[in-house]
Every structure is written in C-alpha cells, then in structure tokens.
Amino acid sequence: MPRSRSKRRASAALTAALTAVALSSMSPALAYSGSGAAAYADKYALSPNTPAYPVFGADCTNFVSQALHVGGGYPFRGAYTNESSEKVWWSRGSGPTKDTFSWSASWVGAYELYRFLLADQPGGHPKGTAPGSSTDYWTPDSVVTGDVLFYDWGQGEGVSHAAMQVGYGADANKPEWKGNYVDYHTTNRYHAFWSLKPYNAAWATTTIYFMNIDPANK
Template sequence: MPGSRSKRRIAAALTAALTASMVSATAAPALAYSGSGAASYADQYALHPNTPSYPVFGGDCTNFVSQAAHLGGGYPFRGAYTNGSSDKVWWSSGSGPTSSTFSWSNSWAAADGYYRFLLADQPGGHPGGTAPGSSTDYWTPDSEATGDVLFYDWGQGEGVSHAAMQVGYGTEPSSPAWKGNYVDYHTTNRYHAFWSLKPYNANWATTTIYFVHIDAAN
C-alpha cells in the first residue's frame, strides 16, 4: 500500500542519515587537548601543590607541568607503566606525599626528557622557535598558545633543565610589574611570572628558551 511504501522510504532515509552522521563523526578526530584546562590546573596549583595526590620533588617543575597537561589538559599517558627510562613514554602512577609511593617515567619528571618526549610523540608537540632569557618582548611567538610549554636552558652546561606552562597574558605580580605573556611553574613556585623569567633569573644573560606548542589532537 502507498502508506507502507512511504513509511519504508522514511525509514530508509533516516537510516542513511544516521549512517552518514556516524561516518562523519568517525572521520573527524576529536580535539582532545585543552590548553585552557591545562592552564586552569596550573593556576590552581602554582603556589599550592596538588598533594597528597602527587609528591613534590626537589626540582618539581616538570612534575607540575606534566600534571597540568595530563589532568587539566587531557593529554593521555603514552606507554603507561612501561620502560620508564624511555623518552617515548610518558606516565605516572601512585600517589604522594613522598616519591616512595609514586612511580613515573623519566619524561614525566625531567625537563629534558619531557622536551624530547613532546617532540617525538605523535601528534605530540611542535617546536616554535627559541628566545633569549634577556627578552623583554611582551609576546611569546604566535605559535605559542595557552597550555603550551616553555623549556629553559640556563646556559650552565646542563641543557634543558626547567619547564613552565604558558597560562595567559596580562600584568604579572613582580615589582616593578612586567606586562606580557606569563607562565606558571614550580621550584621556585610562581604564579603568572613574565614568560622569559628575566625578573627572577640570575642566569638570564645565558638562558635559551625553547617553545613547544602542544597539538590539540592529542
């Protein structure tokens, strides 16, 4: 009957539309990494570490940035709980308040390891150039965004040994105040510090800063 044929046509059209929608959703990858989420986490724990969920290391900068990228930004573990000495994996396990109840990959807690991990991972991070520690420019490169990571080589022969997270733009709280992009970091714990760290860094004349943009598809 005409009514039955009409119902079959409607059902067929709905099935086709649903199938097309599912194919489209599968074909378009979700943008998982949230730079704003990572920055919010960094702001929350810049001056007050997330204990006892995580221990606080003597050099806590990369542990802090890794937490922000993972818990706040949603960057997933890679190679979880395997070969912690490899910079191709990135993970942590356990809880604080001491490192004896916590385990981690080298890339989770060491700045040079995290730098190498982000550049090797896929889609990972993308290098955005360098700047000197003497920089007083307001802005980091255009490739840098909220939730991206800055790495610092103090020029003392140790290579990359510090990490910070870019969290916004405005007037940071030192005296005299500096205006521009700012970062959060640990050891020393700072909230909204001017991105080149010149106001705080005794080695600013020899420092090189490496910018890494974290791909939103992570």
C-alpha cells in the same frame, strides 16, 4: 502497496541523519585542552597538589606533567613500562612522599619531557627559541595557552626547566612587566612574565624553547 511519498521522505531524512551521526563519530576528536591544563597550573602553581602527587626538590617538570595530563587530558604513553625511554610518559601511585609513587624519566625531567614531546605522535611541535633577555610582550603567535616553555640556563646542563604558558597580562609579582605569562614550580610562581627576565639573574645566557602541544593528542 508502495509507501507514500511522505513516508519515503521521512525514511530518507532518517537515513541521512543516521549517516551524519555515524560520520561525525568517525571524525577524530580534539582531546588535549590547553585551557584545562592552564586552569590546573593556575590552581596548583603556589600550592602543590598533595597528597595526590609528591613534591620533588626540582619540581618544575612534575608540575607541568600534572597539568598536561590531569588538566589537559594528555594521556599516558607506554604506561608503567621502560621508564627511561623517550617514547613513554607516565606516573602512578600518590604522594606525599616519593616512596609510594613511581614515574617515567619524562614525567620529572625537563630535557626528557622535551625529548618525549618531540618523539610522540602527534606530541608537540617546536616553535622556535628566544633569549632570556627578551622583553617582547608576546611569545610566538603559534604558542598558545597550555603550551610548554623549556629553559636552558646556559650553564652546560642543557634544558633543565619547564613552565606552562597560561595567559596574558601583568606579572603577578612585578606588574610593570606585561605580556604572556607562565606558571611553574621549584621556585613556585604564578603568572610570571614568560622570559623570566625579572627573576633570572643569568638571563643573558638563557635560551627558551617553545613547544606547542598538538590538540589531537588522545
């Protein structure tokens, strides 16, 4: 006996619902969370996450890498392999000393992280440069919370510092400076004006490179 019209409609509705679920599961999920990375950076800007991670003498990139991975969900690439390759990015072990911790060059080196983000897919997208003398309130519109700023101090070493953009407002230590602000390590700072002009005596020779982190990294 043929099914009733109401049963056919119910069956069709169920089929459509199941199809929608299947299609939605096929859609790529956005994995990298800029807000999560920024929250991690805020939490550990002044008090490093030890003993989970060691603290390096030049700790800026180790700190940014932690924020990208732990807070933002950016996954390891080529985990525990070829530590010098620009296509890998990982760490393992725990602190508080480096003796129980291993890492790729891109985890701890600012230039190496910069090169990794350019090489990875979808990775990061360069969004221009600015001088360290900049007093502009904002970084470029395409640079958002959870993105990374790289600094060349102009001393012949190339990119040698990294920081994470975490928000907008007044510099925590110099409130007369208002604009986008960053967190960073080595000299640990929380909510510092993004160009670092208030802190960098050599600002006139500094070049800042903006890196937008693609939210599709997973």
